[in-house]
Amino acid sequence: MFRYLSIIILAVWGATCCQAQTPAVKLSAKEFADKIKSTPGAQVVDVRTPSEFKAGHIKDASNVDISSGEFKNMAAAIDKSKPVFVYCLSGGRSASAARYLTSQGYNEVYEMTGGMMEWRNNNLPEVKLTVTSEGMSVAEYEAMLQSGKVVLVDFYAEWCAPCKKMKPYLENIAKDKTATVIRIDADQNSRLCKALGISGLPVIKVYRNGKESWNHTGFVDEEGLRKQLE
Numbered sequence: 304m305f306r307y308l309s310i311i312i313l314a315v316w317g318a319t320c321c322q323a324q325t326p327a328v329k330l331s332a333k334e335f336a337d338k339i340k341s342t343p344g345a346q347v348v349d350v351r352t353p354s355e356f357k358a359g360h361i362k363d364a365s366n367v368d369i370s371s372g373e374f375k376n377m378a379a380a381i382d383k384s385k386p387v388f389v390y391c392l393s394g395g396r397s398a399s400a401a402r403y404l405t406s407q408g409y410n411e412v413y414e415m416t417g418g419m420m421e422w423r424n425n426n427l428p429e430v431k432l433t434v435t436s437e438g439m440s441v442a443e444y445e446a447m448l449q450s451g452k453v454v455l456v457d458f459y460a461e462w463c464a465p466c467k468k469m470k471p472y473l474e475n476i477a478k479d480k481t482a483t484v485i486r487i488d489a490d491q492n493s494r495l496c497k498a499l500g501i502s503g504l505p506v507i508k509v510y511r512n513g514k515e516s517w518n519h520t521g522f523v524d525e526e527g528l529r530k531q532l533e
Contacts, residue, residue: 324405325405325410325411325412326405327389327402327404327405327414328412328413328414329414329416330413330414330415330416331415331416331417331421332415332421332422332424333425335390335413335415335422336422336427338388338413339361339388342386342388344385344386345385345386345388346365346381346382346385346387346388347361347362347363347364347365347388347390348364348367348381348387348389348390349361349364349365349367349390350367350368350369350374350389350391350396350397350400351368351369351391351392351396351419351462352370352462353366353368355392356368356432357431357432358431358432358490358493359419359423359429359430359431359493360419360429360430360432361390361419361422361429362428362429362430364390364430367381367400369391369396369399369400370396374400375403378400378403378404381404381409383408383409385411386413387404387409387411387412387413388413388415389401389404389412389413389414389415390414390415390418390419390422391419392419392420392460392462392489392490392504393417393418393419393420393460393489393502393503393504394415394416394417394418395463395464396462397415397416397418398414398416417502417503418502420489420497420502420503421502423496423497424500424502437492437493437495438487438488438491438492438493438494438495439487439492439494439495440494440495441498441499444487444495444499445513447485448510448513449513450483450485451482451483452511452512453481453482453483453509453510454482454483454485454509454510454511455473455476455482455483455484455485455507455508455509455510455532456485456487456507456509456510457469457484457485457486457487457505457506457507458487458496458501458504458506458507458508459486459487459489459504459505460488460504461490463504463505465504465505465521465522466504468522469505469523469528472528473486475525476528476529482509482532489501505520505521506518506519506520507519507523507528509531509532516531519531
């Protein structure tokens with residue numbers, strides 16, 4: 304009896320080991336580009352929204368929108384036998400997509416950690432399906448910084464979860480006139496983001512009399528942010 308029980312335990316253990324997930328390989332934009340070039344049959348997957356995809360994407364990429372309710376069905380069409388290269392705008396959505404794919408048994412997944420923001424900062428090529436405005440110029444941006452003694456600039460995106468969480472108290476700061484608050488949609492101002500080297504979201508910049516006094520990438524709570532405005 305003990306012998307048979309041992310065999311069953313070993314069989315279950317073996318099956319569990321075989322199902323162990325292979326984590327995605329994280330690559331910088333340049334590493335991502337080089338790896339695609341050197342990989343036969345590379346499947347490049349852009350998990351942003353269709354409008355973001357049309358505004359500029361990596362050559363030969365397929366658009367599989369992770370925010371869509373059909374993401375899992377669309378992802379099922381990706382060939383498990385070939386390498387998969389996943390990216391988004393700044394890395395958040397692609398990380399989620401990579402985790403999902405590895406959980407489904409995709410053993411060779413590459414994730415571009417800095418997304419299209421880093422790709423563009425490195426002047427790597429992209430394909431554009433629609434002609435869109437690149438947003439404000441650096442000169443226009445700098446002119447806006449003269450709108451108050453203390454100016455808080457928030458670079459955000461509509462899909463960015465931390466950005467959404469911070470929005471209410473940014474609006475409160477604007478209402479109580481603690482600072483002049485300027486919110487800039489990164490998706491609509493790719494030229495400015497590239498010029499300022501913005502490669503993640505959200506980004507908060509505080510200016511005093513036109514000069515940058517503080518900047519922060521990622522979530523910051525209201526108390527921490529208000530301290531920087533004192």
